Amino acid sequence: MIRYLKRKILIYVITFFVAVSIDWAIPRFMPGNPISLLLSRFSGLPDAAQKLNTYFTQAFGLDKPLWVQYVNFWKALFRGDLGVSIFLYPRPVIDIIKTSLIYDILLLVPAIIVSWIVGNKLGAIAAVNKKIDTKVMPLFYFLTSSPYFWMAMLMAWFLGFVVPIFPLSGAYSYTMTPSFSLSFIIDFLYHLILPFLSLFLVMLGGWAIGMRNMIIYELGSNYSKYMEALGARDKLIRRYAFRNAVLPQVTGLALQLGIIILGSLTTESVFSYPGLGFTLLQAIQNQDYFLIQGCFLFIVIMVLAGNFIVDIIYIFIDPRIRHSYVEEG
């Protein structure tokens, strides 16, 4: 198990290293000069342009050799210094990201877990019930084919405009200030429902399809047939099939995390939900390069952290990995 974890951690460390390098390299080696682009927007204010110019030259350290710039970038990173936002000047990028990250986690974690559990259950039911299968499968394919932001718009239109039950934007009412009072929490949850529902529905389709196919595969395998020949109850055989089919679904969760997180970014932008996605979008529209860099970095960190958690869970549910640990010890 330790060897398994070591290998995984090594991959994550290298990945993080590569991601930071990409983050560092892209503004520097892309055609066009982001700084001159930025400065042109302050052309009306020569004072500000002058100040920003010195600030950027210092921040990027453009007068130094490339490798020094690279080392400095890492040093700044470990101090938690990601620069200052231009669009929300003078708030530091790390501050902006910290506040938006909370909303991301509160939206994503429940949506992923609930859709994974419900999707697996529905898929398992569809796999053994032909009647339900033919009716429900096209729906699941439809759900998994839809872009996240489209599902968000559909939900917003249907449950926010046609039947106006839920609010269309924001994470809480404008009259509220974030606090731990009961009324705020209720208001927060009320605003959370639509983004949650749209993420939940798109993911649900994928998990259900995956589970159904895995169960059908497992039920056709030799151990299932052997148990059937021994006269075991259907329920027992299905339970064993489910146990085996869950493992690839967990791996699938790890592989999908990147796509899910990116999907949630677009969903947030539909509902103006103040998470990382909404921030990133504003950063892109305002060409706020420091903020874009920061958001990218935190998206990568989120995906890596999610992958790591899935790896840990895998140890607990896959007896083979647990077993190898006992042998090693």
Add this chain to the structure above:
Amino acid sequence: MNFIDRLKKYEYLYFALKNKKVIVGIIMFLFFLLLGILGPYFTKYNPLDFAGPGYLKPSLKRLLGTDIFGHDIFTQLVYGLKSSYFVGFLGGFIATFIGLFIGFLSGYKGGFTDEGLMMVTNIMLVIPTLAVLIIIAAYLPYRGMTFEAIIIGFTNWPWTARAIRSMTLSIKNKDFVNLSRISALPTRRIVVEDIASNMFSYIFMVFILQFAGAVLSAVTLDFIGLGPTKGISLGLIMQVARDWNAVQLGMWWWAIIPGLVITLLVASLYFINTGLDEVFNPKLRET
């Protein structure tokens, strides 16, 4: 009867034409393809023309109404479809090609090559590639459709490489491959003639999935505002719709329909893929 007998000789084609999922998928796919190819010849306007007053509801004269500015949505839709197919095809092709190349190389060569390539693949799998696309696209002032397809192709290949590698591993020690190796055939010919030809059906299905993946990536990228800087696409229509609060105004023909088309297009590809899986894999066939 005679026709069916003749058809039965081509076993796969026969089962493909008998499979409901494949047929439904192909019909949907071709319908949107024709709409994208022929549509532009039948619309009276260009996508960015001011075709009439804004806020028009769908009617017989204007199939999908107009947006706030008076652009004809149906016109935008057919032009957008064309670009979706283009990006799907090119992006899917590039991703499949790279995936195949790396998968075969790493599976067949093994050893150090394998270790190195799989390391790269695993890293690419974990880094959210769309985020890389975002950051690349954000720094480019001018972006074309072809460019979009190429960067999508260059980031979507990792899962294909992994799948092809494991299939190569299971084939490469079979007798007929060994025989070719003893006959001193060049590696390239062994890979193409012995290994690739044995998973042709799988490669075709991979291409279909990569096509769908490229369409979805492109529409997401366009929606974030990082698509092509010129021209029109389905993602772009929805981006403008979101920016101008089409949902709050209840303009479903502007905000909802383009996404519905994308969803149906991607679903049709998934249908074809699942159906073909049943065709190529006799165990899954419904009898």
